[in-house]
Amino acid sequence: xxxxxxxxxxxxxxxxxxxxxxxxxxxxxxxxxxxxxxxxxxxxxxxxxxxxxxxxxxxxxxxxxxxxxxxxxxxxxxxxxxxxxxxxxxxxxxxxxxxxxxxxxxxxxxxxxxxxxxxxxxxxxxxxxxxxxxxxxxxxxxxxxxxxxxxxxxxxxxxxxxxxxxxxxxxxxxxxxxxxxxxxxxxxxxxxxxxxxxxxxxxxxxxxxxxxxxxxxx
Amino acid sequence: xxxxxxxxxxxxxxxxxxxxxxxxxxxxxxxxxxxxxxxxxxxxxxxxxxxxxxxxxxxxxxxxxxxxxxxxxxxxxxxxxxxxxxxxxxxxxxxxxxxxxxxxxxxxxxxxxxxxxxxxxxxxxxxxxxxxxxxxxxxxxxxxxxxxxxxxxxxxxxxxxxxxxxxxxxxxxxxxxxxxxxxxxxxxxxxxxxxxxxxxxxxxxxxxxxxxxxxxxxxxxxxxxxxxxxxxxxxxxxxxxxxxxxxxxxxxxxxxxxxxxx
Amino acid sequence: xxxxxxxxxxxxxxxxxxxxxxxxxxxxxxxxxxxxxxxxxxxxxxxxxxxxxxxxxxxxxxxxxxxxxxxxxxxxxxxxxxxxxxxxxxxxxxxxxxxxxxxxxxxxxxxxxxxxxxxxxxxxxxxxxxxxxxxxxxxxxxxxxxxxxxxxxxxxxxxxxxxxxxxxxxxxxxxxxxxxxxxxxxxxxxxxxxxxxxxxxxxxxxxxxxxxxxxxx
Numbered sequence: 001x002x003x004x005x006x007x008x009x010x011x012x013x014x015x016x017x018x019x020x021x022x023x024x025x026x027x028x029x030x031x032x033x034x035x036x037x038x039x040x041x042x043x044x045x046x047x048x049x050x051x052x053x054x055x056x057x058x059x060x061x062x063x064x065x066x067x068x069x070x071x072x073x074x075x076x077x078x079x080x081x082x083x084x085x086x087x088x089x090x091x092x093x094x095x096x097x098x099x100x101x102x103x104x105x106x107x108x109x110x111x112x113x114x115x116x117x118x119x120x121x122x123x124x125x126x127x128x129x130x131x132x133x134x135x136x137x138x139x140x141x142x143x144x145x146x147x148x149x150x151x152x153x154x155x156x157x158x159x160x161x162x163x164x165x166x167x168x169x170x171x172x173x174x175x176x177x178x179x180x181x182x183x184x185x186x187x188x189x190x191x192x193x194x195x196x197x198x199x200x201x202x203x204x205x206x207x208x209x210x211x212x213x214x215x216x217x218x
Numbered sequence: 219x220x221x222x223x224x225x226x227x228x229x230x231x232x233x234x235x236x237x238x239x240x241x242x243x244x245x246x247x248x249x250x251x252x253x254x255x256x257x258x259x260x261x262x263x264x265x266x267x268x269x270x271x272x273x274x275x276x277x278x279x280x281x282x283x284x285x286x287x288x289x290x291x292x293x294x295x296x297x298x299x300x301x302x303x304x305x306x307x308x309x310x311x312x313x314x315x316x317x318x319x320x321x322x323x324x325x326x327x328x329x330x331x332x333x334x335x336x337x338x339x340x341x342x343x344x345x346x347x348x349x350x351x352x353x354x355x356x357x358x359x360x361x362x363x364x365x366x367x368x369x370x371x372x373x374x375x376x377x378x379x380x381x382x383x384x385x386x387x388x389x390x391x392x393x394x395x396x397x398x399x400x401x402x403x404x405x406x407x408x409x410x411x412x413x414x415x416x417x418x419x420x421x422x423x424x425x426x427x428x429x430x431x432x433x434x435x436x437x438x439x440x441x442x443x444x445x446x447x448x449x450x451x452x453x454x455x456x457x458x459x460x461x462x463x464x465x466x467x468x469x470x471x472x473x474x475x476x477x478x479x480x
Numbered sequence: 481x482x483x484x485x486x487x488x489x490x491x492x493x494x495x496x497x498x499x500x501x502x503x504x505x506x507x508x509x510x511x512x513x514x515x516x517x518x519x520x521x522x523x524x525x526x527x528x529x530x531x532x533x534x535x536x537x538x539x540x541x542x543x544x545x546x547x548x549x550x551x552x553x554x555x556x557x558x559x560x561x562x563x564x565x566x567x568x569x570x571x572x573x574x575x576x577x578x579x580x581x582x583x584x585x586x587x588x589x590x591x592x593x594x595x596x597x598x599x600x601x602x603x604x605x606x607x608x609x610x611x612x613x614x615x616x617x618x619x620x621x622x623x624x625x626x627x628x629x630x631x632x633x634x635x636x637x638x639x640x641x642x643x644x645x646x647x648x649x650x651x652x653x654x655x656x657x658x659x660x661x662x663x664x665x666x667x668x669x670x671x672x673x674x675x676x677x678x679x680x681x682x683x684x685x686x687x688x689x690x691x692x693x694x695x696x697x
Binding site for chain 1: 562
């Protein structure tokens with residue numbers, strides 16, 4: 001299992017900009033928003049949590065199709081499926097690798113990008129906490145979407161259509177918790193809901209994704 | 219001892235009865251039965267839907283504060299009810315396919331999706347048309363409206379996945395898994411959206427204590443329209459499932475043809 | 481690893497794209513045996529191998545084997561272009577709970593290439609690396625699909641040697657190939673098992689044509 005994690009991480013690094021691409025995309029989204037909305041600091045600060053969350057979500061989506069597609073094409077997935085590691089474990093590890101390469105860097109960078117959006121200082125820690133608890137669900141749900149579409153020629157667009165609606169609960173609770181938190185309200189309820197979705201996704205979605213992979217391999 | 223024996227027989231007979239029910243999941247039996255039943259359902263549908271709508275549109279009083287526009291509920295409420303129930307039906311048939319591998323079940327889910335999506339769209343559009351005179355806006359990010367928009371997206375994704383996969387069995391498997399997982403997330407979205415915005419939309423128009431919401435004059439034709447919409451759904455579902463079964467069989471025949479050529 | 485595992489196909493019917501392609505396939509691959517799978521292109525060799533490897537379910541019949549004893553070698557080698565030869569092998573070794581890759585490296589004459597990224601290998605060298613993977617899995621039953629594609633004569637000999645060593649230890653191999661490997665092997669022709677469209681148990685789509693007409697139109 002650890003060997004698989006190390007391999008996936010190594011592949012992401014060597015493929016040129018494993019960490020970099022998602023982050024760069026995130027930066028561009030945060031840069032574009034003020035151009036569209038105007039430089040008013042008050043408005044930007046108010047929409048910052050939402051924009052950062054949507055940006056993180058889109059950045060995450062970008063690299064999803066690589067979770068299984070390359071392994072499917074070069075035959076590795078067949079070999080992994082017949083290896084001693086259960087397919088559910090393979091899915092979980094690959095989602096973890098995806099999170100380490102995209103979700104975690106996004107979480108770490110979010111406070112800095114928040115500064116671009118005139119986020120107030122309590123907002124930094126709230127963005128960090130909500131993204132830290134929320135992005136693992138994004139990777140796991142994404143792995144499920146990737147497993148569904150792995151056999152398809154142009155699965156990328158379809159996968160976005162399938163995955164984005166599944167992101168809605170995490171997005172709502174995540175952005176809501178950040179907004180409430182930085183306004184000084186009690187943000188426990190949305191935060192717990194989001195953490196619950198993350199925990200539930202990690203616990204159950206590997207089984208659904210493995211079932212989808214089995215169907216796509218046969 | 220004798221007690222246990224009786225129990226045993228009862229379980230068996232119940233099991234047998236259940237098996238008899240499952241036999242209709244066989245495509246041949248389904249085609250035969252649905253072909254016979256269909257004209258009756260079409261008739262029943264016409265008998266409830268048309269009078270229900272006419273009654274609702276032309277023979278109910280105008281509400282003092284709503285005006286004429288209130289009559290759109292005779293389309294809006296039934297289509298919204300159907301939109302949700304069709305998804306639930308797809309969830310059930312998807313589970314049946316995943317567990318018992320009955321092809322008719324998978325094809326019924328496929329056939330229902332387009333109807334469900336259309337119902338969702340009708341509910342959204344009639345809602346927008348009604349919302350303009352009522353709230354002064356076509357669209358509000360109200361929990362109910364938003365939930366329906368999200369439901370529409372789920373239908374869209376489900377149908378897109380069916381359309382994208384060539385092998386029918388693979389498609390049935392993957393869409394069923396999507397439907398099950400999607401249902402959980404659709405439910406979560408519903409709660410999330412409620413949490414996110416308390417809206418303008420009135421509470422459920424129909425509930426057990428209906429007097430609280432809508433008076434009898436409106437309620438009776440509404441129930442009739444809902445039953446009519448339900449029967450309309452069953453009619454369309456049967457026709458579409460029959461078409462899907464034929465298409466599926468055509469697929470099987472063509473595959474076999476290719477094989478004997480090879 | 482217990483090397484005395486066997487694999488039995490018991491009246492197997494396999495499908496491709498939902499249509500039966502081979503039916504009633506029965507044979508046993510015993511420890512120490514090499515079985516050459518013969519049949520023209522498109523006759524279902526790959527489908528049969530994938531079914532035996534557990535990657536797809538049979539329509540009828542069963543495969544009797546412990547999945548932990550079988551390894552599958554496909555057309556695609558499952559190599560990562562950006563990883564070196566050593567990293568590729570090391571990865572598959574650790575996935576299968578093995579650590580030693582020296583035997584695999586030497587057996588397929590890869591010693592001079594260990595640090596080269598596999599993107600820079602020739603087609604034949606990649607194939608050798610793909611076959612070396614079989615050794616690091618430590619599994620006794622090899623199911624191989626056209627293993628000698630793009631190998632030169634010397635490399636084919638290396639491969640034949642590897643198979644000989646493998647069966648001498650009690651392992652076994654089922655190989656779909658068109659060339660003579662110079663091995664002491666039995667031959668299994670799948671021609672007679674071609675599914676008859678008229679008689680095949682209807683494909684797993686359940687759409688039996690019998691008695692269906694009456695229900696139509």
